[in-house]
Amino acid sequence: MTTLQLQNIVKRYKTNTVLDNLSLDVADGETLVLFGPSGAGKTVLLRLVAGVIDPDEGRVLIGGEDMTDVEAEHRGIGMAFQNFALFPHMSAEDNIASPLTATRSSADAIKASVGKVAKLLKIDHVLSHHPKALSNGQKQRTALARALVGSPPLLLLDDPLRNVDAKLRFEMRLELPRLLAAQGATVVYVTQDYKEAMALGDRIAVMANGSIRQIGTPEEIYNAPADIEIARLFGDPTINLLDVTPKKGPHGIHVELSNVEVPLPGAPEEVVGRDCVIGIRPESISFTTAAGAVPVDVEAETPLNEKTVTLVLTARKREILVSRPAGTPGPAQGAAAIAIDGSTAFLFDKATGALVRKTATAHGRNGEAA
């Protein structure tokens, strides 16, 4: 176990700044997920920590020690790569053993350690195979075994589930937290899949354009996304985003959708009359027959496994996604009405895209139609 600190890291390739004055602290034993779209600089950051590329500015501290100028082989890190990066001319066993052969362990000790980690990852029956003869899932497990075998205090996982099929990804998503916990290592995990990020991370750092936009627990990021972009990245189906101008009425601050008032409990006074974007998660919207609901037209319905997603159009032809648990009754094609839970909606400033924080005195009052 160890800590990782990145201080004011800058990395440029020619004129292109990939990492822009980035700082990050990872606590002892914590699993931090680096999440962001491709090109955000996640992989570069990971390689910087591993020591295979050097930052232009800034410092990398591992366990409180300045490792900025220390070569990769002396950093004592385990890393799994997105494309597995197995050594094609070595058997799976030699691949996994490679971090141990660098130390002065005996052949028997190496064999025992490899056998143990291979058993843990259920690849002990393919140890003699070369990477070419392994399935994608086995390759991925071999790569993971290679990263884990030396019990490194710091583990870097670069989107290890990216290149495996959906079923395996789901299995590994369940299995990985247990594996990582058993290791007790500090983990930095890179992914582009928000579900993976939510499932694995103690904290999530959302990256975009070479800097960290928001860092927090999965709940914090899901329930209070710092800006529109982050709100859009987390959640499936995607959050509904509508241009609105909040107003103040007798029932407090509200927005009007199709001339129906949707109250926004906890919204600060300053948003009144400002151009905003409201973000409403599809699961915060429900179909209703009660009076005072927003009238919509049902456009299309997509049944997913555990939920049903309905696309509806408002009177102004704005598209809204509504999600409900599968098996619950929904409206037929044509006219319907929706109720919006304003207490779980987010307001973003339209000009900056930043979240408008709710006032501390917000009392969790639900919308009248709920």
Place this chain on the structure above:
Amino acid sequence: METTSPLERIFRFVALSLVVLFFMFPIVWIFLMSFQTNETILTIPPTIVFSPTLSNYAALITGKLTTSAGTLDIAFMRNLMNSVFLSVTSVALSLVLGVPAAYAFARHKFRGSEDIAFTLLSFRFAPPLLVLLPLTQYFQWLGLSDTYVGLIWVYQLICLPLILWIVRGYFEDISADVEYAYRIAGHSWFATFRKIALPLAGPGIAAAGLLAFIFAWNNFVFALVLASADKQPVTVGALAFVTSSGIQYGQIAAAIVLSVTPTLALALYAQRYLVEGLSLGAVKG
């Protein structure tokens, strides 16, 4: 599954046979000639029915060339040994210098790296005849003319750029992640070069080495000008068969067979590894 009709297979067989016949014919003809006397070779029309003789090979190996004008000493076996020595040493030196250099050019973009690599390649742009005169002058000043060291040095002009550029491409094809993975596993860069980069670029190094060997073996001009009789390779030595009493076709053919054999053997031997290496999918994890 790919299915081929019998007709298509027959057609393919005929077409391939024609191609093989076309390209192999000169070699087969030379092979046959090497077992004939000058008289049978020069018969018109040529015949493929003849009583084979080993006199050509005997003459080459004993070094006594018997012509109508008398007996002539030739140093063919010595030339052959020179060829082997010069080619092997040149290629070995080129590999020792070129492979690490290729790795450096492939992995480290340093100031001027492209310029240096291009300069090395440009050695092959100039026709040898262009550089020969100044080279001869320099070699005479330096005392390098007519020495093995001098010849091997000049052969680097042929071998080094070839090896450097071919092997560089193979190194560039190896995913950097694979090397990173080995570094992170706790191995030094030199261990990574030895245990990862070299084996993965192995087929490329073999191909480049083989090609360089053939180029070195076939070199004529440099050796002609810079070496005297006892240092000459077979390519130059073959001139001895053009004698005052005519051209000794039989001996030339035998000499060609003997001088092609080492390259052919090497190519056949290396081919196994080339194919194996390439089919390993060397760089794809």
